[in-house]
Amino acid sequence: MSLHLVALVVAANDPPSLVRFWAGLLGRETDEDGLTLLPDESTGLRITFERTDVPKAGLDRMHLHLTSASHEDQRATVDRVLELGGHHLDVGQRPEEGHVVLADPEGNEFCVTEPGNAYLAGCGFLGELACDGSREVGRFWSGALGWPLVWDRDEETAIQSPAGGTKISWGGPPVAPKVGRNRLHLDVAPRAQGDQVTEVDRLVALGATQVDDGRRTAPGVMMADPDGNEFCVLTPR
Numbered sequence: 565m566s567l568h569l570v571a572l573v574v575a576a577n578d579p580p581s582l583v584r585f586w587a588g589l590l591g592r593e594t595d596e597d598g599l600t601l602l603p604d605e606s607t608g609l610r611i612t613f614e615r616t617d618v619p620k621a622g623l624d625r626m627h628l629h630l631t632s633a634s635h636e637d638q639r640a641t642v643d644r645v646l647e648l649g650g651h652h653l654d655v656g657q658r659p660e661e662g663h664v665v666l667a668d669p670e671g672n673e674f675c676v677t678e679p680g681n682a683y684l685a686g687c688g689f690l691g692e693l694a695c696d697g698s699r700e701v702g703r704f705w706s707g708a709l710g711w712p713l714v715w716d717r718d719e720e721t722a723i724q725s726p727a728g729g730t731k732i733s734w735g736g737p738p739v740a741p742k743v744g745r746n747r748l749h750l751d752v753a754p755r756a757q758g759d760q761v762t763e764v765d766r767l768v769a770l771g772a773t774q775v776d777d778g779r780r781t782a783p784g785v786m787m788a789d790p791d792g793n794e795f796c797v798l799t800p801r
Contacts, residue, residue, distance in 0.1 A: 570751040575616040607729025622743035628674040629692035697734030753798040
């Protein structure tokens, strides 16, 4: 295995505005490009924003889970979201559920989880990237990144870097229908120069396919995982 996770990429109609929202919410610094939120620690998830003219349609197949240390902490995070321009969202959650469902200014869904969530203990403030997806996709990404499965039960899977940090999970069936190109996707890259072709071939053997929709500006090979979710294998610099 010679791939590493570079970033979660978010397509945005107004990238600078969304950068300001998420930087303010997560307390992150931006990279020199002004469109990338740097990790707050060595195991943190880098987030970058790219422009799209396509309006958001339907629920995202990926969304973030933010953690809470207490009920007061959870309320403070929700208040901060509203101050920054986010809003509450009804996706059919029940009143007895402890998490709060919200959306950023462009409607991308995310949750602020309840305190005492043992599953996300020790994962940091940005605790999880939760995805619609099959068990096959969870196992695919475990093999692609070399991250162990830390959850594999009842068709639900999750992986986490051996160093810890944000988990990536897949909720199992039924998988939400895909509406056009996903608004969020992962960028990965070979760890060594000259390994891109080898890594693309390895990913195809794991169940990925190559795709070309002509909309990706960063140099790399666009691919799709076994559930059809796009990701990009960047060209090493």
